[in-house]
Amino acid sequence: MSSSLLNTLIDRLRVLPTVGPRSARRMALHLLQSDRAGGVKLSQALADAMTNINNCQQCQNFTEQTLCGVCSDQERDRSLLCVVENPADVDVIEMASDYQGYYFVLMGRLSPLDGIGPDDLGMEKLFELIRSVGVNEVILATSTSVEGDATAYYISDQLVNDDLKVTRLMTGMSAGSELEAISGSMLKQAFTLRQPFPASA
Amino acid sequence: MSSSLLNTLIDRLRVLPTVGPRSARRMALHLLQSDRAGGVKLSQALADAMTNINNCQQCQNFTEQTLCGVCSDQERDRSLLCVVENPADVDVIEMASDYQGYYFVLMGRLSPLDGIGPDDLGMEKLFELIRSVGVNEVILATSTSVEGDATAYYISDQLVNDDLKVTRLMTGMSAGSELEAISGSMLKQAFTLRQPFPASA
Structure with missing residues (x-):
C-alpha cells in the first residue's frame, strides 16, 4: 500500500x-x-x-458505573440469582422473561483446554455474593454445551452444603444451545419450568 | 445491554x-x-x-501526501500508464511484476445498476492525464468481470482517436477474476503477454 x-x-x-x-x-x-x-x-x-466500560462490582456485567442497572435496582428480588455466561444472556432474559431477580455474569464458562478455570470466571465472588445476600435459589442458565454443563455442575457442587435451591433451565434447550439461540417464548417457559439441578438432587 | x-x-x-x-x-x-x-x-x-488519508492528485490512489509514492517517483517510465480498479491492485502488480510505469486507480468500475458512471471514477482526469503526459501505452488491468470488461471497453472507446496503444491483461485471467486472485508469476506473465484491446483493433 x-x-x-x-x-x-x-x-x-x-x-x-x-x-x-x-x-x-x-x-x-x-x-x-x-x-x-x-x-x-x-x-x-x-x-x-x-x-x-468496566465490570459491575456485584455481577461482573459490563457497565460504565460502579454497579450495573440491574444490580443498582433495589426493587428486584434478592432471593433469586441467575448465573449466565455472557452479558448478552442478561439482555435475552430481560427481554423475554418476567424474571425479577439478580444476575451473575461469568464472562465465559469453564474450559480447561483453553485454560479457563474457576478463578477466571470470578467463582469465589459468586459464592460470596450468594452467601452474603441470602439467596434462596440459584438458577443456572449456562449454555447446554459440554463446557456449560461442566460449569453448572461445578457451581452446584460447591453449593451442595448451602441451604438453598439450585435449579437449571432445561425445557426447550436442546444440547449444545446458547441462550441467544432460543426463542423468547421458549425462554420464558424454560424459566417457569426450571428444574432442580443436578436432577438427582 | x-x-x-x-x-x-x-x-x-x-x-x-x-x-x-x-x-x-x-x-x-x-x-x-x-x-x-x-x-x-x-x-x-x-x-x-x-x-x-486523501487521494493522490495524479492517480487517485490513497496517500497521506499530495502525490502517492509511485507518482512522485521521477525514475519511472512516463510512457506507460496502467489503469486498475483498486488500490490493492497497485500493490499486487508492484509485488509481482517488473512494471515500471505509472498507474491510474479508478476506485471502482463502471456499474450503471449501482449508479456508478464515468464521473464517479474520475475518467475525465484519466484522459487529461493520458493526453498531458504523453503516454504511449495504456494498459487496462481492470477485472474480467462484466463491469470490468465494460470499463475497459469504455476507456478504449474514448481513446480510439488518440495516437497511442491500448492493451489489456488477458493471459491467465479467467472470466470474472480480480487481479488479487491471480498468482504472482501469472500476473508477471500477463504483463509480458498483454494484448491489444479490443482484440479487433
Missing part, C-alpha cells in the same frame, strides 16, 4: 475476531471510499468503550 | 461491511473482555486514517 496509515489501519482491524488480512483491507477501503464519517464515529465509540 | 457505551459501540461497528448485529456484538465483547489495548490502537488508527 502506498499509504502507511492505511497499512496500519488494516493491521489494527485484525484485532477483531474472524477478520483476516483480506477482510481487514476490504473494511479499510470501504470506510475510506464510502463512509469516513462512520469511521470517525466508530473510532470515537471504540475509545469511549475501551476507556470507560 | 446495561451499558449504553457498549450499545453505541455495537451500533457503530455496523459501518464495517458484512458486519451485522450479532458479529458486531461479538466483536465488541471480544475487545472488552480480551483486548482493550488492541481496541484503543484500532480507534487511533481509524481516526488517523479517516482524517489524514
Whole structure:
C-alpha cells in the first residue's frame, strides 16, 4: 500500500475476531471510499468503550458505573440469582422473561483446554455474593454445551452444603444451545419450568 | 445491554461491511473482555486514517501526501500508464511484476445498476492525464468481470482517436477474476503477454 496509515489501519482491524488480512483491507477501503464519517464515529465509540466500560462490582456485567442497572435496582428480588455466561444472556432474559431477580455474569464458562478455570470466571465472588445476600435459589442458565454443563455442575457442587435451591433451565434447550439461540417464548417457559439441578438432587 | 457505551459501540461497528448485529456484538465483547489495548490502537488508527488519508492528485490512489509514492517517483517510465480498479491492485502488480510505469486507480468500475458512471471514477482526469503526459501505452488491468470488461471497453472507446496503444491483461485471467486472485508469476506473465484491446483493433 502506498499509504502507511492505511497499512496500519488494516493491521489494527485484525484485532477483531474472524477478520483476516483480506477482510481487514476490504473494511479499510470501504470506510475510506464510502463512509469516513462512520469511521470517525466508530473510532470515537471504540475509545469511549475501551476507556470507560468496566465490570459491575456485584455481577461482573459490563457497565460504565460502579454497579450495573440491574444490580443498582433495589426493587428486584434478592432471593433469586441467575448465573449466565455472557452479558448478552442478561439482555435475552430481560427481554423475554418476567424474571425479577439478580444476575451473575461469568464472562465465559469453564474450559480447561483453553485454560479457563474457576478463578477466571470470578467463582469465589459468586459464592460470596450468594452467601452474603441470602439467596434462596440459584438458577443456572449456562449454555447446554459440554463446557456449560461442566460449569453448572461445578457451581452446584460447591453449593451442595448451602441451604438453598439450585435449579437449571432445561425445557426447550436442546444440547449444545446458547441462550441467544432460543426463542423468547421458549425462554420464558424454560424459566417457569426450571428444574432442580443436578436432577438427582 | 446495561451499558449504553457498549450499545453505541455495537451500533457503530455496523459501518464495517458484512458486519451485522450479532458479529458486531461479538466483536465488541471480544475487545472488552480480551483486548482493550488492541481496541484503543484500532480507534487511533481509524481516526488517523479517516482524517489524514486523501487521494493522490495524479492517480487517485490513497496517500497521506499530495502525490502517492509511485507518482512522485521521477525514475519511472512516463510512457506507460496502467489503469486498475483498486488500490490493492497497485500493490499486487508492484509485488509481482517488473512494471515500471505509472498507474491510474479508478476506485471502482463502471456499474450503471449501482449508479456508478464515468464521473464517479474520475475518467475525465484519466484522459487529461493520458493526453498531458504523453503516454504511449495504456494498459487496462481492470477485472474480467462484466463491469470490468465494460470499463475497459469504455476507456478504449474514448481513446480510439488518440495516437497511442491500448492493451489489456488477458493471459491467465479467467472470466470474472480480480487481479488479487491471480498468482504472482501469472500476473508477471500477463504483463509480458498483454494484448491489444479490443482484440479487433
